[in-house]
Amino acid sequence: MTFFSILIALIAEQYRPVNANHWIRRMSDRWLDWIAKEFGGKNQTGATPVGARIACTIAFILPTVIVFAIYVACMLKYKILGFIWNVIIAYLFFGFRQFSHSYTKVHEAIEIHDLPAARAALAEWYGPDLDVSNLNETEVISLALERAIVGAHRHVFGVLFWFLMPLGPAGIVMYRLADTAITRWTAKGDFNLSEAARYFFYVIDWIPSRITAMGFAIVGNFEDAAYAWRHLTHKWSDSINAVILSAGSGALGVRLGEPLTEPDSDQALLMAEAGEPQIYEIGIEPSERTMRSAVGLVWRLVIVWLALLLMLTIALWLG
Numbered sequence: 001m002t003f004f005s006i007l008i009a010l011i012a013e014q015y016r017p018v019n020a021n022h023w024i025r026r027m028s029d030r031w032l033d034w035i036a037k038e039f040g041g042k043n044q045t046g047a048t049p050v051g052a053r054i055a056c057t058i059a060f061i062l063p064t065v066i067v068f069a070i071y072v073a074c075m076l077k078y079k080i081l082g083f084i085w086n087v088i089i090a091y092l093f094f095g096f097r098q099f100s101h102s103y104t105k106v107h108e109a110i111e112i113h114d115l116p117a118a119r120a121a122l123a124e125w126y127g128p129d130l131d132v133s134n135l136n137e138t139e140v141i142s143l144a145l146e147r148a149i150v151g152a153h154r155h156v157f158g159v160l161f162w163f164l165m166p167l168g169p170a171g172i173v174m175y176r177l178a179d180t181a182i183t184r185w186t187a188k189g190d191f192n193l194s195e196a197a198r199y200f201f202y203v204i205d206w207i208p209s210r211i212t213a214m215g216f217a218i219v220g221n222f223e224d225a226a227y228a229w230r231h232l233t234h235k236w237s238d239s240i241n242a243v244i245l246s247a248g249s250g251a252l253g254v255r256l257g258e259p260l261t262e263p264d265s266d267q268a269l270l271m272a273e274a275g276e277p278q279i280y281e282i283g284i285e286p287s288e289r290t291m292r293s294a295v296g297l298v299w300r301l302v303i304v305w306l307a308l309l310l311m312l313t314i315a316l317w318l319g
Contacts, residue, residue, distance in 0.1 A: 001079075001082075001083050001086065001313075002086070002163065002164060002168075002309060002313070003306065003309040003310050003312075003313045004083070004313075005083060005086035005087050005090050005163075006090055006160065006163065006306070006309065007306065008087050008090075008091075009087050009090035009091040009094070009095065010095060010096075012087075012091050013091055013095035013096070013097055014095075014096070014097065017095065017097030017098065017101070018091070018092055018093075018095065018097070018098055019097070019098070019101070022092075024092045024093070028176075028177060028180055029180070029184060031059070031063070031177075032059060032177070032180060032181050032184045032185070033184070033188075035055050035058060035059040036055070036184070036185055036188055036190060036193055038055075039051045039052065039054060039055035039058075039193070040055070040185075040188065040190040040193050048192065049192055049196075051192070052190075052192040052193045052195070052196035053196055055193055055196065056178075056181075056193075056196045056197055056200045059177060059181060059197075060174050060177050060178050060181070060200065061174070063173050063174075063177060064167065064170045064171070064173055064174040065170070067089060067169055067170040067173045068167055068168070068169075068170035070085060071085055071086070071168055071169055071170060085169060086168065086169050088169075089169035089172055089173065090163065090169065090172065093159060093172045093173060093176045094155050094156055094159035094160070094163075094172060094176070095155060095156070096152075096155070096156065096298075098151075098155045099147075099148065099151030099152070099154075099155050100148070100151075102121065102124065102125035102147075103125075103144060103147070103148045103151070103291075105121040105124075105125075106118050106121045106122050106125070106140065106141075106144040106291075107144070107288070107291045107292075109121055110137065110140065110141060110144075110288045110291065111288055113137070115136075115137055115140070118137070118140045119132040119133070119135060119140060120132075122135070122140055122143060122144060125144075125147060126143070126147065130143070138285050138286060138287070141286045141287065141288070141290065141291060142254075142255075142256050142257075142286050144291065145248075145249075145252070145254070145256060145286055145290065145291065145294055146241075146245055146256055146257070148294055148298075149244055149245055149248035149249075149294070150241050150244060150245065152212075152298045153208070153209065153212045153244050154179050156298070156302065157208065157211070157212040157215065157301065157305070158175060158179075158205055158208040158209065158212065159172050159175055159176065160305060161207070161208040161211060162174065162175045162204070162208070164309075174204065175204060175205075175208075178197060178200050178201040178204060179201055181193075181194075181197040181201075182194060182197045182198050182201055185197055198240070201240065202239070202240050205240060209240070209241075209243050209244050210243060212244055212247075212301075213225070213229055213243050213244055213246075213247035213248075214247075215301045215304065215305075216244075216247045216248050216250075216251040216297065216301065217229070217247055217250070217251055218301075218304070219251070219297060219300040219301050219304060220248075220250070220251025220252060220253075220297050220300075221250060221251050221252070221253045222251075224250035224251065224253055224282050224283060225247045225248075225250035225251040226247075226250070227250060227282060228246040228247060228249055228250030228282060229243060229246050229247045229250065232246045232249075232250075232257070232282075233246045235256075235257035236257055245257065248294075248297075249283065250282060250283070251297060252283070252286075252290055252293055252294060252297060253282075253283045253284065254283040254284055254285065254286040254290050255282070255283045255284065255285060255286070256286065
């Protein structure tokens with residue numbers, strides 16, 4: 001049932017994508033804003049640490065419990081209702097089109113070498129926090145790839161992991177709300193709320209992010225992905241995304257993130273004498289071709305996931 005729920009949801013999402021103006025997105029934003037209003041602003045940094053933890057519990061766990069209760073009630077009454085509920089939740093909360101539309105706009109501009117249009121599309125995607133005025137084409141491509149790799153995990157693979165857990169569709173809601181809350185509460189300037197949401201998401205995403213990284217390594221350049229995962233995660237300050245970005249860049253064979261400083265010969269000699277491995281940058285600079293390769297990488301991993309789910313479904317039927 002899980003395999004067909006995901007397949008139907010992905011197909012439906014291709015024809016009617018859930019964009020930022022969709023009612024479920026607006027409802028989620030209003031729910032998180034209400035939580036921030038009720039529990040935030042207690043001191044100069046926003047919510048108190050205890051209040052922030054309570055806010056996360058209510059914001060993420062309460063909707064999860066409600067969705068899970070509906071799922072259980074549907075399964076106990078008629079299993080077909082449980083299947084329909086699975087499809088609805090999967091359709092509303094994950095899919096390519098929730099992040100790929102912006103990536104496509106950047107890619108189309110890069111294809112015709114329209115740098116101003118590519119900058120504009122990237123600025124719209126990232127929001128006001130990113131100054132794109134001085135970015136060259138390689139930098140635009142690099143930032144678009146990073147955003148797309150993280151988006152593929154948070155909208156597809158991370159969500160898929162939680163869908164396969166015993167919580168079923170409720171796990172999807174918990175994961176997506178926690179992810180949205182980080183951005184939403186950070187924008188409000190509430191430090192304690194945003195940090196509590198970030199820690200909550202880090203806990204629930206620790207295993208999924210590493211499974212996604214392994215998946216990128218399997219369907220891409222395995223050796224470079226493994227090397228980057230082991231040695232280059234420190235290039236990104238965000239520990240939540242570092243594993244995915246390092247493995248994704250290695251799998252694509254490109255350099256993403258801030259460049260590393262090459263060690264001088266004396267330092268390299270001392271490291272060699274101490275038996276420490278030297279850390280080098282890998283891959284080439286990203287290009288338009290890399291953007292096409294990234295799409296193929298994500299789709300290959302989706303196909304692997306679906307193939308494994310299909311085999312598991314057939315095995316359960318035969319068993």
